[in-house]
Amino acid sequence: MTIEQEFPDLTQWPVLQGALAYWGQTLLILVLLGLGVASFRDIIIRFQDTLSSRGFMAAMVGLPIAILGGILGTVRSLAVGLLEIVALPLGIRRVWAIARLAIQESIRRRVLYVLLLFLVPFLFAGWYLPKAEEGQLLYLVGFTNTTIGWLLLPMVLFVVGMSIPNDLKSRTIQTVVTKPIRRIEFIVGRVLGFMIVFTIVILVMGGVSLAYIYYQVSDQVLRDQWTARVPVYAKVEDPNSSPFYFIKQGVAGLAGTNVGREWNYRSHIEGDTPDEVRWFFTFNPKQFAGVDRTKVGMTFDVFKTTKGNPTRDEDESSGVWASLDFIDLQNPQNKFDRAFRVNNNRLTEITIPTSVLSSGQVLVRAQCVTRNQYIGMAKHDLFLLAREQSFEWNFIKGLITLWLKMLFLTSVAVSASTVLNGFVTVIFTIGAYVVGLVHNFLMEVAGGKILGGGPIESLVRLVTQMNQQADIEQGFIRSVINIFDPILTRFLAAVGAVVPDLSTIETAEYVASGFDIPSWLMMRNALLVVGYVIPVIIVGYFLFRGRETAA
């Protein structure tokens, strides 16, 4: 299990407070921006009206009045809107009425038949199942998550995206909005109703998946991997120091030797030298109390500069060896060390006496023993195993991530469908989703970090099969690129700024590798999506309020 990106621990109140404050600021800016845009539109319309009815002079004279009127009108409208949003809890019965309607619609329109469709891929899944124990769980969890995700996606898009446009088209909306229902209640009700349906669908699909996985995997997997480890990672209280560093030729640093691996997640130390890696652990020792021995898990990379000793596995002298020292920082006499053969890129568990951990402050030093070979390590490559959660509960936590994705899609689709027609809504939502998934790449393109230049330059290179490094000659094409690529990359940057990075909320890998999804990640994901969905719904509400519901 590799953790490439760490997020602040939002389960801590001060961190959460900061995040919420930042979110509030952003929301305020959004409101002001919306105010500006809406006023501008209003002013233009007022100006145009006078222009067409009374002529240019009158329009120019009336311009200040138009501006004032526009701003005042918009502010008033905004104030009314905000009041309605605040008053949302009062209309909970109406919200529930709309939610119920969405549920009834889903059921009566046979949307739940998708559950049957869901069973079809399971007929084939067993064909691909890897024989090796190692890949099974990973494959199955990946498979079920992907299947649920990809089956729900079209369901969300078409059921949700088409819903309000259908109401408008069949004019049923006219009998609804002429009741004392606020538009915000209407939108929230829709989102709520659909999410209830999707929750049921996800739960059913998840349950079937879990049972399927359980009966597919071999007994050995059930014995060894059917778990969710809760690791304690290296940590220090002082935010200015690192809990993990290398000592290379007597100098401490955040990286060891670069052996030239493409993936620079791990850094290496050379064997049979004084170079070492240190992890500092600060933790509550109570979580290890009550047992004599505690498991320590690790995943190290092996980089070989010689072929090594080609003898048998059983031969103690073969393989790359590492030594680990556990030292109690409160009482340096209390220590434990052990040498072991490094299992290349695979999780290895050893046990240490729990007494070493008694003070809650432990230093772990690792060295490579084998001459001419290197081992690579990263901060999260070594952990103390605090306890193990049940795999099932972890699986459900994984489903929550999926649920959050669906919430994102549903909100975007509902909000978009207040102004767009059904088909355009579907396209728009797919677009937002895809941008969310390839967010990283998009921002790299926008930031000019990708070889081959911006969109047009890349297209030219693609079509002419030109090398990414080669210069494009001065001339017409070069000028076109120079003019339009900056505009397009800026546009991409803007799009990227509006859509959240959905690739970072992925948690299936934790489940598959048998690691408990950390609470800070769950919290961060939930806040990311909910914090995004709220403004999306508010924007949808204002758009909907500004929309005539009859042709």
Place this chain on the structure above:
Amino acid sequence: MGAGEVVVEARNLTKIYRDFWGRKKVEALRSLSMTVERGEIFGLLGPNGSGKTTTIKLLLGLLFPTSGDALVLGKGADDVNKFEKIGYLPEESYLYKFLSAEETLEFYGRLFNMSRAERRRRSAALIEQVGLNHARKRLVKEYSKGMARRIGLAQALINDPEVVFLDEPTSGLDPIGTREMKDLILDLRAKGKTIVMCSHLLADVQDVCDRVAILHQGELKEYGRVSDLLEIQDLTEVRARGLSDSAKERIREIIAGDGATLESMGHPSTTLEDLFLRIVRESQAHPGRRYLPERSSEKADPASVSDQR
């Protein structure tokens, strides 16, 4: 009814449809001003596309006026609270087809924040009233047009509204249904409700409406009490049964002796229809002008010449 409380008011109501670029496309309603008083049945008349449905939709906030105000119970377009006391039956019953009659009323009841007991009571009473008791569990999509119309009416009345807007209430109904609808409308008035309806079926309007506004091409052409509008002072209509030929001859003579002319004798035509057709013809001949009938007693009304530019 006279100078009753004004419950619905349109002030210089104008609706212009724009295209994507904000350019004028259609002027659906031009400077309409009118009032409806509490307890009356008000009819909006006009041929298709005259702006009567637009007026209702503006009053209900389904459309936003380009200029002017549309007030119901003194409240403007973006005040949702007014809907507590409004009922609306759209042109066709736009209902959720996947709900049954009971569920439909249940749903709309919830929108009025009604308690469960009240919802039950109201919906049971209304289903009974519109005569759908036998089909209360059936889905709306299985309903005939007349049944759908009735459940539509029931949802309009779920909140026991003060003002009821009816868009073509009798369209799609058979003669018996039409009669029942008219009776119901009169019944509502008897209960003190205000009704605003629009229709192009003149006979219906004539039967039930207290006052009408006649629209053509987005302009108000005639406005007033139905009895006043249709009363032609210098015209006398004679109706009798079992009149002999000699008696008829004598009547002719009397009329001739009085210096008057006998224009016709026989079954009278629907005079609102006459009026309506005249207005339309006149309006097409002189677009943009208020219809001025050859009447001696022109009543002063608030909407008289407001659109003369």
Place this chain on the structure above:
Amino acid sequence: MNKARRRKVQYLVSMVVLFTLMIWVGRSLDTMQRRLQISQESLGRVNPVSGTAQLVLGGFRGVAVTLLWHQAQDLQKQGRFFEIEPIVKSITLLQPHFYSPWEFQSWNFAFNIAAEWEGVRDKYYWIEKGIDFMKAATETNRSKSDLEWYVGYMYFTRFGQSDEKRYLRELFRNDEDLDFVQSQSGVKDNYLVAYDWFTRANGTVLSQNIPPKRMAPHPFLCRPALSRSYYAETLADEGSFGPRIGEGWQLAYRDWVQFGLLGGKDRSKDLLFRLEYSPSEMEALTPEEKHWRYHYNRMVKYDHWKIRCQTEALPELQSAREAIFQANKARESGAYAKSLEFFEKGLPLWRGVMEKTEEYREDMLFKEDCQLMEDDYLRLLAHVGRSTPVRRPFDGLVPPLRDSLASQVQKSADEIKDLVKGQLEGAEPPKAPSPDTPAP
């Protein structure tokens, strides 16, 4: 009404015409596929999953494969080797008739990923994975000689030629997975399994009469004979003497001759140039034919292998080899007297063979073997303080090792001198002698 009816009739007629056309086109495509052997069934085993997956993805198959390929590459970069296999499997299910993914990934497993491990058992695991993958490729792509050849080649090289071959071959012998390790002759040996696959590939090439794509016909087709030869040689190297070795060499000889008789003399028409001729036939060859005979013979060392097989099949040479093997073993364990005893038993036998086979004696490798053996013996004598015999064991047959080493050193020094001189004078350096095709 009439118009509408006419339109309906028009639609009907065009539907019938189009359907007829479609059926006709479909039929002709079908027969064309059959003729060119490019229909799904004639390409190889049809996998229902593969078919379904292809159908579901439709035009997005290529996109999906590209994404999967990237994913596999990323996983490999991250060292997550065990997760690659399912992805690669999906790729081959989506595009079962593209060779490159099969080839690339099976080599990737058997060579690149296997090399990331130190332990022999781990290496063995990945080699097996790579070979199984290539085998799956041959099932999905019927009658593709290249793929069949590669299976044989991986058995041959990966187990038989690597540094860890001794351990790998032992694991191979003890492997319980008979599908993987057992040859058709019933023996669990990588060279013999390789022999089966090479033979199968040869059969494909010969029956189709199309030269293999990736390689010249001679080195391709000589592989079964080569596998048998290596089998016999390796047995002797490992010290498992017995009648199997002699039989192995005899069979290898038969295979070589069989290989030599393939093809003909017309290079424009025949699949490969024939190498085996009777003396009279050899005489009758035109100079150009002689040139090609020489060329191709050198390419696969045909004559060398033939002589070698014949010679090594002699029982006295095998006895000699066994004695020398025992001698070396005893010498390594310090039992010098016993070692000398074995040497003195083996060397005369060896000499006897050398005297009998003049041709083989001139073979470079054999010569070197002899020199090394002789040198070991002589040094051991000196070590235990015994006097060297008056006559060297191989006196008159091969020069002593020291002499040839000295002459080689001298030769290299001369070459360097020439090179330096040439560069100093600014002249073209002497052309390096064209490297011999290394013995396969």
